[in-house]
Amino acid sequence: MTPVLEISGLRKTYRSRKGARNALDGFDMVVEAGQVHGFLGPNGSGKTTTLRTLLGLIRPDGGRMALLGREVPWHLPEVAGRVGAIVESPQFFGRFTAETTLSLLADAGGVDRARVPAVLDLVGLRDRAKEKVKTYSLGMKQRLAVASALLKEPTLLILDEPANGLDPGGIREMRTLMRDLSASGMTVLLSSHILAEIQLICDSVTIISAGRRITAGSVAEVLAQHTSGAVRVRLEPDTDQEEAARILREAGAQVTVETAGQLTVRDVTGPAQITRLLAQREIYLCELTPIAADLEDVFLELTGTTPVEGHHRQVDENALAVGQNGWGR
Amino acid sequence: MSLVRAETRRLFRRRLTSVLLIGVVLVLAAIAAGTFVSNEKAIPAQVAAAKQQAARQYQEAAAAAEVEKLRCLAAAPGSAEAANFPANCADLYTPRPSEFEYVWYLPETFELRDEFPEMISLFALLMAAAAYLIGATFVGAEWHSGAMMNLLLWRPQRLVVLGTKLGVFLGWLAGVTVLLGAAWAGAFRLIAEFRGDTGRMTSGVWQSFGLMGLRSLGLVLAVGAIGFALASLGRHTGMALGALIGLTAVQIGVYVLAGFSGLKFPEAYLVPLWGYVWLYKREVLEDWSCDGMTAGGDCAAETFTMTWQMAGVGSAVVLAVVVGAAMWAMRVRDVN
Numbered sequence: 001m002t003p004v005l006e007i008s009g010l011r012k013t014y015r016s017r018k019g020a021r022n023a024l025d026g027f028d029m030v031v032e033a034g035q036v037h038g039f040l041g042p043n044g045s046g047k048t049t050t051l052r053t054l055l056g057l058i059r060p061d062g063g064r065m066a067l068l069g070r071e072v073p074w075h076l077p078e079v080a081g082r083v084g085a086i087v088e089s090p091q092f093f094g095r096f097t098a099e100t101t102l103s104l105l106a107d108a109g110g111v112d113r114a115r116v117p118a119v120l121d122l123v124g125l126r127d128r129a130k131e132k133v134k135t136y137s138l139g140m141k142q143r144l145a146v147a148s149a150l151l152k153e154p155t156l157l158i159l160d161e162p163a164n165g166l167d168p169g170g171i172r173e174m175r176t177l178m179r180d181l182s183a184s185g186m187t188v189l190l191s192s193h194i195l196a197e198i199q200l201i202c203d204s205v206t207i208i209s210a211g212r213r214i215t216a217g218s219v220a221e222v223l224a225q226h227t228s229g230a231v232r233v234r235l236e237p238d239t240d241q242e243e244a245a246r247i248l249r250e251a252g253a254q255v256t257v258e259t260a261g262q263l264t265v266r267d268v269t270g271p272a273q274i275t276r277l278l279a280q281r282e283i284y285l286c287e288l289t290p291i292a293a294d295l296e297d298v299f300l301e302l303t304g305t306t307p308v309e310g311h312h313r314q315v316d317e318n319a320l321a322v323g324q325n326g327w328g329r
Numbered sequence: 330m331s332l333v334r335a336e337t338r339r340l341f342r343r344r345l346t347s348v349l350l351i352g353v354v355l356v357l358a359a360i361a362a363g364t365f366v367s368n369e370k371a372i373p374a375q376v377a378a379a380k381q382q383a384a385r386q387y388q389e390a391a392a393a394a395e396v397e398k399l400r401c402l403a404a405a406p407g408s409a410e411a412a413n414f415p416a417n418c419a420d421l422y423t424p425r426p427s428e429f430e431y432v433w434y435l436p437e438t439f440e441l442r443d444e445f446p447e448m449i450s451l452f453a454l455l456m457a458a459a460a461y462l463i464g465a466t467f468v469g470a471e472w473h474s475g476a477m478m479n480l481l482l483w484r485p486q487r488l489v490v491l492g493t494k495l496g497v498f499l500g501w502l503a504g505v506t507v508l509l510g511a512a513w514a515g516a517f518r519l520i521a522e523f524r525g526d527t528g529r530m531t532s533g534v535w536q537s538f539g540l541m542g543l544r545s546l547g548l549v550l551a552v553g554a555i556g557f558a559l560a561s562l563g564r565h566t567g568m569a570l571g572a573l574i575g576l577t578a579v580q581i582g583v584y585v586l587a588g589f590s591g592l593k594f595p596e597a598y599l600v601p602l603w604g605y606v607w608l609y610k611r612e613v614l615e616d617w618s619c620d621g622m623t624a625g626g627d628c629a630a631e632t633f634t635m636t637w638q639m640a641g642v643g644s645a646v647v648l649a650v651v652v653g654a655a656m657w658a659m660r661v662r663d664v665n
């Protein structure tokens with residue numbers, strides 16, 4: 001498969017009177033055709049900056065980008081017609097109706113205006129299409145933005161937090177919509193903070209922190225790379241919990257004693273080794289479960305943003321950030 | 330081409346565009362109607378009536394003066410009554426016939442040749458104000474609302490987008506101005522016909538009106554383009570209005586400074602004067618500081634004649650700078 005989106009070494013520094021901020025610091029990303037690709041990262045890590053740069057709204061300070069096989073921003077006009085996008089919290093001219101807004105975009109982009117009612121219907125705005133956009137709620141504006149992105153019948157869809165403001169039903173509809181679009185051959189790049197959602201619908205993910213890629217790959221790969229390797233062990237009632245822990249520790253494992261005959265064991269070669277070690281001392285198990293990491297665990301671990309009790313994490317505090325992402329000269 | 334169509338639709342879908350255009354048409358119509366009502370054609374019967382009225386007024390005034398004189402003569406010297414009059418009763422005011430000109434008693438009449446240039450400049454002023462506002466909001470609201478960003482997602486060629494917007498706006502502005510201008514000229518031609526005088530209207534006079542009309546069109550387009558460019562630079566309609574206030578302050582500052590630093594003709598640095606000169610072709614500025622005393626020791630003013638060419642070049646430079654800056658900013662800026 002050929003990548004529809006490639007970024008390498010992307011740099012962007014925002015300059016202001018206070019100094020310069022490296023929003024992107026040599027960022028790389030690849031999205032293969034036909035995938036639904038999740039784009040994750042803590043607040044301020046550079047997701048929106050990346051997407052805006054890709055779409056030609058922001059000029060990069062370095063690095064290369066290609067969309068649908070063409071270098072951008074130089075060849076952006078050639079591919080813009082096939083890239084549907086919504087950027088963070090999309091805004092529209094409030095005094096126009098949704099219908100007018102979309103038909104003006106259709107005219108500007110040379111798309112048939114007749115598609116407008118269809119996309120409005122698709123996002124559930126059909127009955128409100130003739131109302132002014134300024135009277136719309138947050139989620140309705142978000143739906144309108146999705147409609148505008150779909151209007152082009154894009155081959156690549158770039159969505160920056162599309163679920164922002166959507167109601168639970170809307171989120172689920174969005175999920176179904178993305179599955180359908182992907183099934184019809186569209187590639188979707190999706191940034192979101194709702195990790196359960198991403199885990200459900202994405203084939204692959206890229207995680208960014210402090211302007212750099214910290215991991216990428218299929219969801220399964222990312223989860224596997226970073227499974228804790230931890231196993232939950234439940235002992236038979238009346239077994240000596242401390243004894244079992246000691247045996248495992250001697251074998252080099254890291255053991256946490258939980259309540260009621262439960263141990264969490266890390267750093268062992270495998271569950272088989274646990275059973276063997278304990279059985280040799282006539283300690284028997286009644287349960288042995290590998291603890292599966294979910295995307296949230298992986299995310300928190302990799303980005304170093306796991307909440308610590310009694311500490312208020314500041315936005316720029318994360319795995320890579322030390323001395324890098326602050327305001328500086 | 331599709332972008333041109335989209336921008337045309339956008340321009341006329343804006344409520345402010347139609348409100349301002351209708352407003353301008355109403356004001357123009359009101360001025361024309363007012364001129365029509367307050368003027369009358371001078372027919373011979375009216376001239377005769379005016380002469381009669383002037384004579385009657387004179388006679389009334391003369392009779393009143395005569396009564397006063399008699400009262401003055403009748404007053405005993407030293408009495409309270411006498412204090413109201415001068416010592417010599419012959420000093421009392423006596424009206425003369427020349428003080429009652431019959432033209433004052435003629436109704437107002439519209440002289441096309443003399444009065445139409447003012448009407449052209451009034452038209453230019455109104456249209457220019459509307460053009461500034463329409464141009465500024467057309468692009469300003471677009472930036473401010475985020476609609477410009479959406480458009481750029483569809484058409485990433487920024488200069489093409491801004492250039493097309495400006496072109497569409499100026500194209501329609503030119504069309505509307507020419508149309509309204511023609512209606513305006515027609516209206517006053519009719520007013521002169523029915524409520525005034527179309528005398529002395531040689532083809533040369535018509536030609537000069539036509540040229541003034543063209544210069545007005547140029548002024549309207551330039552002001553519209555500047556409003557558009559300032560709002561685009563500031564990404565907000567308000568910026569264009571703020572810039573107007575700022576420029577007024579700067580202009581006053583420049584004028585005062587030019588005066589203080591002993592520069593001659595400080596008015597020449599006032600941009601609004603350029604507009605005036607551009608329309609009326611020339612203006613003579615005078616300097617009474619009298620550095621150059623004449624031999625007799627009396628003061629002769631130095632003069633500087635500002636021509637419409639000078640005003641045109643000056644304004645063109647301002648226009649190019651502002652529009653160029655807007656285009657340049659469009660090319661390089663980050664759109665957030």
Ligand SMILES: Nc1ncnc2c1ncn2[C@@H]1O[C@H](COP(=O)(O)OP(=O)(O)OP(=O)(O)O)[C@@H](O)[C@H]1O
Binds near residue numbers: 014016042045
């Ligand atoms: N216009 C700007 N001027 C200065 N700094 C900016 C600007 N836009 C973004 N930044 C900074 O760049 C960094 C990356 O911001 P960005 O918006 O890309 O983050 P994000 O990953 O989209 O975050 P979020 O999840 O909160 O949307 C942040 O530190 C932010 O403060």
Ligand SMILES: [Mg+2]
Binds near residue numbers: 047048049088160
């Ligand atoms: Mg963001």
